[in-house]
Amino acid sequence: MSSDSKTPLLDQIITPDDLRALDESQLQQVAEELRAETIDAVSVTGGHLGAGLGVVELTVALHYLFDTPADRLIWDVGHQAYPHKILTGRRDRIRTLRQPGGLSGFTKRAESEYDPFGAAHSSTSISAGLGMAVARDLSEDKDNNVIAVIGDGALSAGMAYEAMNNAGAMDKRLIVILNDNDMSIAPPVGAISHYLARLTSSGTYLYLRDIVKQLAKRLPKGWERRAARAEEYTRNFWTGGTLFEELGFYYVGPIDGHNLEHLVPVLRNVRDAEQGPILVHCVTQKGKGYEPAENSADKYHGVSKFDVITGAMSKPKPNAPSYTKVFANSLIDEARRDDKIVAITAAMPSGTGLDLFGEEFPERTFDVGIAEQHGVTFAAGLATEGYRPFAAIYSTFLQRAYDQVVHDVAIQQLPVRFAIDRAGFVGADGPTHAGSFDVTYLSCLPGFVVMAAADEAELRHMVATAVQIDDRPSALRYPRGEGVGVEMPERGEPLDIGRGRVVREGNSVALLSFGARLQECLSAADQLSRHGLSTTVADARFAKPLDHDLIRRLVREHEVVVTIEEASVGGFGSHVLHFLAQDGLLDQGLKIRTLVLPDEFVDQGKPEQMYADHGLDARGIVRTVFSALGREMTPEDVGAAGQGDAG
Numbered sequence: 001m002s003s004d005s006k007t008p009l010l011d012q013i014i015t016p017d018d019l020r021a022l023d024e025s026q027l028q029q030v031a032e033e034l035r036a037e038t039i040d041a042v043s044v045t046g047g048h049l050g051a052g053l054g055v056v057e058l059t060v061a062l063h064y065l066f067d068t069p070a071d072r073l074i075w076d077v078g079h080q081a082y083p084h085k086i087l088t089g090r091r092d093r094i095r096t097l098r099q100p101g102g103l104s105g106f107t108k109r110a111e112s113e114y115d116p117f118g119a120a121h122s123s124t125s126i127s128a129g130l131g132m133a134v135a136r137d138l139s140e141d142k143d144n145n146v147i148a149v150i151g152d153g154a155l156s157a158g159m160a161y162e163a164m165n166n167a168g169a170m171d172k173r174l175i176v177i178l179n180d181n182d183m184s185i186a187p188p189v190g191a192i193s194h195y196l197a198r199l200t201s202s203g204t205y206l207y208l209r210d211i212v213k214q215l216a217k218r219l220p221k222g223w224e225r226r227a228a229r230a231e232e233y234t235r236n237f238w239t240g241g242t243l244f245e246e247l248g249f250y251y252v253g254p255i256d257g258h259n260l261e262h263l264v265p266v267l268r269n270v271r272d273a274e275q276g277p278i279l280v281h282c283v284t285q286k287g288k289g290y291e292p293a294e295n296s297a298d299k300y301h302g303v304s305k306f307d308v309i310t311g312a313m314s315k316p317k318p319n320a321p322s323y324t325k326v327f328a329n330s331l332i333d334e335a336r337r338d339d340k341i342v343a344i345t346a347a348m349p350s351g352t353g354l355d356l357f358g359e360e361f362p363e364r365t366f367d368v369g370i371a372e373q374h375g376v377t378f379a380a381g382l383a384t385e386g387y388r389p390f391a392a393i394y395s396t397f398l399q400r401a402y403d404q405v406v407h408d409v410a411i412q413q414l415p416v417r418f419a420i421d422r423a424g425f426v427g428a429d430g431p432t433h434a435g436s437f438d439v440t441y442l443s444c445l446p447g448f449v450v451m452a453a454a455d456e457a458e459l460r461h462m463v464a465t466a467v468q469i470d471d472r473p474s475a476l477r478y479p480r481g482e483g484v485g486v487e488m489p490e491r492g493e494p495l496d497i498g499r500g501r502v503v504r505e506g507n508s509v510a511l512l513s514f515g516a517r518l519q520e521c522l523s524a525a526d527q528l529s530r531h532g533l534s535t536t537v538a539d540a541r542f543a544k545p546l547d548h549d550l551i552r553r554l555v556r557e558h559e560v561v562v563t564i565e566e567a568s569v570g571g572f573g574s575h576v577l578h579f580l581a582q583d584g585l586l587d588q589g590l591k592i593r594t595l596v597l598p599d600e601f602v603d604q605g606k607p608e609q610m611y612a613d614h615g616l617d618a619r620g621i622v623r624t625v626f627s628a629l630g631r632e633m634t635p636e637d638v639g640a641a642g643q644g645d646a647g
């Protein structure tokens, strides 16, 4: 440790054992140094900043008081776990956060014994914690604590209540820390956030309860019950009985989650309490201790690299409208002409672009909180009454509502429109956020219309198309980030359902693209033509219903057919193969290959590199064609295949 280090105490801490060797009076300095280190690290990597800054003191107190990793500490969502990672042996790698080959941006079991449960999708921590508590009690040799830290936003998801309902009934020793910073990604929504606000606004509550508690200590023997009743009265009087206690939790708080002088004694008591589930309500501030974050509307929830002094982010201005913006503007354009169009988000207004829609149509925009399951069936309810609901939910988060999609929407053939953003690889968020499976899990559903935009113009047309689909559910998917910069149509034109389009004619090889790999297909076609392989490029537009005429024509007129999609196996390519098999077209020695995402969970990286690594770029397409033809690629071929990369 150099003498002029800015973090002399933190430098002494490799693992929490080193922290626990310090004196309690040194914790405040540790927290200050940990906050500075977190800010500095994220300024270099980008990532989630506000949430981590809000739990610096909590992280220090928890690792100081609890014997982690034996005591299991679970972070809900896990985006706030950067300070936790710094204290648990990963400070030396913290500047590899979310980089290829680097640390995950969320907790991850494979990364550290201090991460007992992986996260990223919210509201799982209490369920996982209860499972660990039961496992502890089933075993003879365990007596560890289990602590789940869950945010107020994550507490808007039904799964959290399923877990508390079960925990309360089982009366298991489990500690839940409610990290209440009165923020989700956007300001929180829902009755729970109002309830929490009431709890935390009745500052008197704590004061009164302290008095009653002190009284209890001085009352003559045998008066404890009366004191307990008095305290219960205080609690009920001020808070009408906390929701959490009705669920079987002992409620402690609200306490200041940044005041170590409060946190440490309260958490020490909670640690030593031999009783059923306890919920400690910590009031914190997202972005705490970094002015640019504190002053920002989103508290620097997600940031690109930034200047620590000014807080100015270095994110380059997008050179083409992002798909999300194109979706939002297209939906706004349609909604100006159709007042039956309504939009639903599950706590992701800015990420889905519905914040823009909400500015113009506040009455027709619904943020249901982190509640995808509810959001989908809520949309279905709207559809039964003749509205045209657009449920804008990231591909990965829609997974949470799959039964609602099947049972409440598809079986009833309700015309809910699913705007599926973040389709395919998403990059820094890694496997938990990859939009890999929606084509597979939707295109198997009878009656569903499943579309994928090849570029921004296509997205605009697909929004217009979805508006018109009033007799069954439909989905349109598009990737995270910037489009290809094609010319935008003035207005979206509805497409013929189930019809693809040929964008380049050839007669030897056919590349049939579903979604945004089209540019790579065009680049591959250029390279193949340099090898004398005349290549047709077609944009399928629909994975369901398939364009059977187009597929038959491509099969009839070409020696090789390759399908390609930014989706897992079981999607578009599989349906093409299924159709060809049923149609007897596979029996004629057709050379066909399907390019899909790999059958693995791919760690974070740069999306284009991730696609290239898995053969979904122009070079990979060329290689696949050569392989289908049984032709070896010479080094010159390989070299040529790398030239003229698309976009």
Ligand SMILES: Cc1ncc(C[n+]2csc(CCOP(=O)(O)OP(=O)(O)O)c2C)c(N)n1
Pocket (backbone or CB within 6 Å): 050, 051, 054, 077, 079, 080, 120, 121, 122, 150, 151, 152, 153, 154, 155, 179, 181, 183, 184, 185, 286, 346, 347, 348, 370, 372, 397, 400
């Ligand atoms: C199922 C699911 N839906 C949406 C998200 C996107 N998301 C990530 S963090 C977040 C807000 C979480 O709020 P809170 O739990 O209060 O944590 P804070 O950021 O305030 O610390 C959301 C909506 C997610 N991670 N999981």
Ligand SMILES: CC(=O)[C@@H](O)[C@H](O)COP(=O)(O)O
Pocket (backbone or CB within 6 Å): 048, 077, 079, 120, 185, 302, 351, 422, 426, 429, 480
């Ligand atoms: C933690 C979380 O789940 C969200 O913040 C997510 O990382 C947002 O993803 P985008 O950056 O693609 O909007």
Ligand SMILES: [Mg+2]
Pocket (backbone or CB within 6 Å): 151, 152, 153, 154, 179, 180, 181, 182, 183, 184
């Ligand atoms: Mg919050």
